[in-house]
Every structure is written in structure tokens, then in C-alpha cells.
Amino acid sequence: MAIWTAEILKEMRRSLLDWYQRAGRTLPWRNEPDIYRVWISEIMLQQTQVKTVIPYYERWLEQFPTVKTLAAADLQTVLKQWEGLGYYARARNLHQAAQQVVTDFGGQFPEDLESILRLKGIGRTTAGGILSSARNLPLAILDGxxxxxxARLIALEVPPAKALDVLWDISETLLDPKNPRDFNQALMDLGATLCTVKQPDCPHCPWRNHCQAYLNHQPTAFPRKAPKKQIPTKKLVAAIAFNLENQVFIQQRPQDGLLGGLWEFPNREGEIKSLLIQLFPDAQYERSLNTVFHAYTHFKIELEPRIYRVNLSGSGWVSLQSLKDYPFSKAHLKIIEQLQDPQLSLPL
Ligand code: SF4
Structure with missing residues (x-):
């Protein structure tokens, strides 16, 4: 893609790398030669900010120091480590991919693009991120x-999702073939620290002389946004059922789909009568807790936790203290917080 002359490209690479030397972030996975560790960091960094990722990354490597330990773990332990990080498909995919590495690659994380792309949950940008970072291979990246x-650099007139081929071409064109590792890291740092969503710090940007959005005095007008879709809100009711031994009932979600494999209190959208009839026919309503609000990518929820007393026991019934051993979604963790509040004086 001939947007810039060879001379200008050279200058852009040099100025970005100079800036990176001066202002690049120090991150635990930077210059990490262990490809397994780089892979974990790349997956955690999808849709999650660095400062949130760091403690998870460190705890993860203590629990699963190698791809083999991850493959051998049970899914519940893996989800428990991921608890609170969101987008749980990432954790399930990591687990499955680790098992693929053991069965298909003899426990050695593959180091070629084609094999890496066969692993569950790894697409083109993650593969480029892993191989450029861990092995200094000249592969471009295109994360958020x-x-x-x-998009700002070229003042792209359509939302990025509508011009991915163009953006991939640009990322490949700019990539410094002599130093792809630092170049990609620098590009990510530029996006995370200077070229931020709301307040890009253009006067300090190494690319300000080449950036069309800046030169046209409208950096925040880019990237162009797709028309906003209304996000629906679902009103749910959760049954927090206590039996006579003051155990509470929880159930596991199916492995596939949203929050797959996580545990939760039984809940329904709208009315809860049919669920009660099915699970706790003798349920006596006691009281409601504070409604929990949570936003997912495509919808929001308002979740009303209702406490019931029932006369049942068996599998699925656990003590309040042992709830911490199970992985829950954020919304249900907010219910657990309320249940563990001493002011609430539970069990009832
Ligand atoms: S000049 Fe401003 S808008 Fe352009 S790349 Fe740099 S920080 Fe982003």
C-alpha cells in the first residue's frame, strides 16, 4: 500500500521506536521468551486493560506455570482463576487450546503461524502478537x-470494522521488518497511552507530522463510529434458596455459550414461578436483596435476588462459606457479597 514513501516509512518507524525507548511501558510479559506466557498475556489483554490484567497474569502463572499444567487442570479451577476478568470464552478456549498443544504438539507450544492459528481462540492479531513478541517474527497486529x-493516522472515513483489509494493509506496511517485536509493542503503547479514545496527546505523539486526523485538527472525530444500537435491558429474578441446614442452592451453566461453565443461582427473565415449581415446589418467599445491575456487550441486566426457604437437600446445596470455591459471574458475585454481609444476618 503506497501511502508513504520509503523515506517517510523509515522516519515513522524510527520516530516510533525512539519514543518507545523513552516512554514505553514496563510490563511483566515484555521481552518474555516463554511463548506460553506471552500467549496468556495476549489472551488476557483482549478486551481488558493492562492494570486489570497484571494481577490475574501473575496469579495464573503461579497456578498454571506451563501449558501442561493448564491442560491437566479441570475447567472449574481454570474458570475460578479467571473469575472477574469477564469474557469467559477466553478461559475456556485457553484450556482447550492447552489440551490441543498436549495432544497435537507433544506439549510444546507451536512456533509457526499455521499451527498457532489452529489453536482454539487464536486469530490473526493474537498470533501476530505472540510470534512478534516472543520470537521477533515480522507479523502485523490489529487489536482495538x-x-x-x-484509523486516525489515515483519517479513515468509515468505521474500522468496515475497512479491516485496509487497516491490516497499513499495519503490515508500517511494521518494521528489522524490529517487529519492539515496533508492535510500541504501536500498542502508543494506542494505550497517547492515542487514547477521548484525549489523544497529539503534541507528544511521534507520528503527529504524519497523522491526517491531527493535521486536520480533529483527532477524536476518528475512528468513525457505527450507528449506535440500543442495548436492551433484561429484568431477571434469581432464586436464592436456603434449605433447613442453611445451605444455598447453586447450579452450573452449560459449557457452551455466555458464561459457560460458571456457577449461578437459578434465575429467569420475567416471572420466576415456573422455575420455583420446577426446582423448589415448597418455596417460601422471605425477602429480596438489592437489585444487581450489570452490563454485557450486547445487553444489560437487572437481577433481583429473592431469598426463599425450602425443605430440600442433596446435590447443588452448599454452605455459604464454600461459595468461594466455585467460579461465578460478576453479577452473581455481587449477590454473594450481599449474602456475606454480616448486617444481613444470614443464614436466616
Ligand atoms: S497525532 Fe494524535 S491522533 Fe494522531 S496518532 Fe498521534 S496521538 Fe493519535
Whole structure:
């Protein structure tokens, strides 16, 4: 893609790398030669900010120091480590991919693009991130931050999702073939620290002389946004059922789909009568807790926890203290917080 002359490209690479030397972030996975560790960091960094990722990354490597330990773990332990990080498909995919590495690659994380792309949950940008970072291979990246930087750089007139081929071409064109590792890291840092969504710090940007959005005095007008879709709100009711031994009932979600494999209190959208009839026919309503609000990518929920007393026991019934051993979604963790509040004086 001939947007810039060879001379200008050289200058852009040099200025970005100079800036990176001065202002790049120090991150635990930077210059990490262990490809397994780089892979974990790349997956955690999808849709999650660095400062949130760091403690999870460190705890994860203590529990699963190698791809083999991850493959051998049970899914519940893996989800428990991921608890609170969101987008749980990432954790399930990591677990499955680790098992693929053991069965298909003899426990050695593959180091070629084609094999890496066969692993569950790894697409083109993650593969580029892993191989450029861990092995200094000249593969481009295009994560959310990079899309924003490049869309501004060329003042892209359509939302990035509508011009992915163009943005990939630009990322490949700009990539420094002599130093792809630092170049990609620098590009990510530029997006995360200078070319931010709301307040890009253009006067300090190494690319300000080449950036069309800046030169046209409208950096935040890019990337162009797709028309906003209304996000629906679902009103749910959760049954927090206590039996006579003051155990509470929880159930596991199916492995596939949203929050797959996580545990939760039984809940329904709208009315809860049919669920009660099915699970706790003798349920006596006691009281409601504070409604929990949570936003997912495509919808929001308002979740009303209702406490019931029932006369049942068996599998699925656990003590309040042992809830911490199970992985729950954020919304249900907010219910557990309320249940563990001493002011509530539970069990009832
Ligand atoms: S000049 Fe501003 S808008 Fe352009 S890439 Fe740099 S920080 Fe982003």
C-alpha cells in the first residue's frame, strides 16, 4: 500500500521506536521468551486493560506455570482463576487450546503461524502478537488500540470494522521488518497511552507530522463510529434458596455459550414461578436483596435476588462459606457479597 514513501516509512518507524525507548511501558510479559506466557498475556489483554490484567497474569502463572499444567487442570479451577476478568470464552478456549498443544504438539507450544492459528481462540492479531513478541517474527497486529491509531493516522472515513483489509494493509506496511517485536509493542503503547479514545496527546505523539486526523485538527472525530444500537435491558429474578441446614442452592451453566461453565443461582427473565415449581415446589418467599445491575456487550441486566426457604437437600446445596470455591459471574458475585454481609444476618 503506497501511502508513504520509503523515506517517510523509515522516519515513522524510527520516530516510533525512539519514543518507545523513552516512554514505553514496563510490563511483566515484555521481552518474555516463554511463548506460553506471552500467549496468556495476549489472551488476557483482549478486551481488558493492562492494570486489570497484571494481577490475574501473575496469579495464573503461579497456578498454571506451563501449558501442561493448564491442560491437566479441570475447567472449574481454570474458570475460578479467571473469575472477574469477564469474557469467559477466553478461559475456556485457553484450556482447550492447552489440551490441543498436549495432544497435537507433544506439549510444546507451536512456533509457526499455521499451527498457532489452529489453536482454539487464536486469530490473526493474537498470533501476530505472540510470534512478534516472543520470537521477533515480522507479523502485523490489529487489536482495538491499533485500529484506533491507524484509523486516525489515515483519517479513515468509515468505521474500522468496515475497512479491516485496509487497516491490516497499513499495519503490515508500517511494521518494521528489522524490529517487529519492539515496533508492535510500541504501536500498542502508543494506542494505550497517547492515542487514547477521548484525549489523544497529539503534541507528544511521534507520528503527529504524519497523522491526517491531527493535521486536520480533529483527532477524536476518528475512528468513525457505527450507528449506535440500543442495548436492551433484561429484568431477571434469581432464586436464592436456603434449605433447613442453611445451605444455598447453586447450579452450573452449560459449557457452551455466555458464561459457560460458571456457577449461578437459578434465575429467569420475567416471572420466576415456573422455575420455583420446577426446582423448589415448597418455596417460601422471605425477602429480596438489592437489585444487581450489570452490563454485557450486547445487553444489560437487572437481577433481583429473592431469598426463599425450602425443605430440600442433596446435590447443588452448599454452605455459604464454600461459595468461594466455585467460579461465578460478576453479577452473581455481587449477590454473594450481599449474602456475606454480616448486617444481613444470614443464614436466616
Ligand atoms: S497525532 Fe494524535 S491522533 Fe494522531 S496518532 Fe498521534 S496521538 Fe493519535
Amino acid at each position: 488500540n491499533v485500529k484506533r491509531v491507524l
